[in-house]
Structures are given as structure tokens and as C-alpha cells.
Amino acid sequence: MREPDDHTLHAVTDNPVTTACLARIEPAGKAWTLHWSTAGHPPPLTVTPDGRARYLNADPGVPLGVDTALPRPDHACPLSPGTTVILFTDGLVEHRDHPLDHGMNALAATAAAHAGLPLDEFCRALADRHPSDGHDDLAILALRTPA
Structure with a gap:
């Protein structure tokens, strides 16, 4: 994620500050x-x-x-087959009455408890059991590396 992203943001909005996560998954031998x-x-x-x-x-x-x-630092992490990667908006975990760590820990626990579900059911479980107070947007993108 580099400077052109910032310039594009300034061109499309009068409030040019936002958070983002850019990710890609690539094959790496028998893993990802x-x-x-x-x-x-x-x-x-x-x-x-x-x-x-x-x-x-x-x-x-x-x-x-x-x-x-x-x-903006770039990072890489190996993923084993069958690993689920979850990207989400902060509205999924933020609650005005609790520290952010509370929501993050609750999301991780919910994700771990439902790891075996098909992806559509997995996302539904995360959305239905979200720890936020609902004051912000909620979006989830999940993918699972092939076995």
C-alpha cells in the first residue's frame, strides 16, 4: 500500500482519512x-x-x-492448507463500554469455536455473535486456503 492510495483518497472525498488493509494470498509449494x-x-x-x-x-x-x-510496512506469513483468513471492519469488534482488546479477544474465541464450519456459516456465526455495540459498519471477508 503506497502513496497513490493516499492521493486517490484525496481525489474522491472531502474527509480523506480512513483505515485499510490490503492483502493477497499466493501459492507457496504445498502451502500458501x-x-x-x-x-x-x-x-x-x-x-x-x-x-x-x-x-x-x-x-x-x-x-x-x-x-x-x-x-507502510509490508508483511508475509505462511499459511498451511485449510487455514481461514479473516479480514474485518473495526465495527465488528468496537464497543464504547469495553477496551478494544475485549472485542478482539471475543472475535478470536468465536472464530476458533466455529473453525470447522463452511465459510458462509462461519461468517454468519461471526456476524451473529459479534462483540461490538453496533454503532459502526460491520463487514467480514473470509477465505480458506485449499487443502
Whole structure:
């Protein structure tokens, strides 16, 4: 995620500050690699087929539109077959009466508990059991690496 993203944002809105996460998954032999960069956005969440959930916490970049001179780090993480990657808006985990860690931990626990579901049911479970207070948008994008 680089400077053109910031310039595009300034061209399409009068409020040119937003968070984002850009990610791609590539084959790597018999496994997969997730490449991502964040601009002030929550990190991706991964869940293994046996239900181990973890956030891919890494150096975040500043939100889009804040300062084009500051770099946004790129990251990579190997993924085993059957791993689910979840990208989501902060509206899924933010609650005015609780620290953000509370919502993030609750989302990870819900994801781990439902790891074996087909993706559409998995996303529905995350949306139905979200820990937020509903004051913000809620979006979930999940994909599972092929076995």
C-alpha cells in the first residue's frame, strides 16, 4: 500500500482519512503465503483447521490520508492448507463500554469455536455473535486456503 492510495483518497472525498488493509494470498509449494499491509486497520485474523486463532500483529502503517511520507510496512506469513483468513471492519469488534482488546479477544474465541464450519456459516456465526455495540459498519471477508 503506497502513496497513490493516499492521493486517490484525496481525489474522491472531502474527509480523506480512513483505515485499510490490503492483502493477497499466493501459492507457496504445498502451502500458501499471505502478504498484507495495513493503514491503521485491525490486523488479519487466522484460524487453523484445529481451531487455533491468532492475529497477525505486525507493524501497522498510518491511516490513508494522514502522511504520504510515512512508510507502510509490508508483511508475509505462511499459511498451511485449510487455514481461514479473516479480514474485518473495526465495527465488528468496537464497543464504547469495553477496551478494544475485549472485542478482539471475543472475535478470536468465536472464530476458533466455529473453525470447522463452511465459510458462509462461519461468517454468519461471526456476524451473529459479534462483540461490538453496533454503532459502526460491520463487514467480514473470509477465505480458506485449499487443502
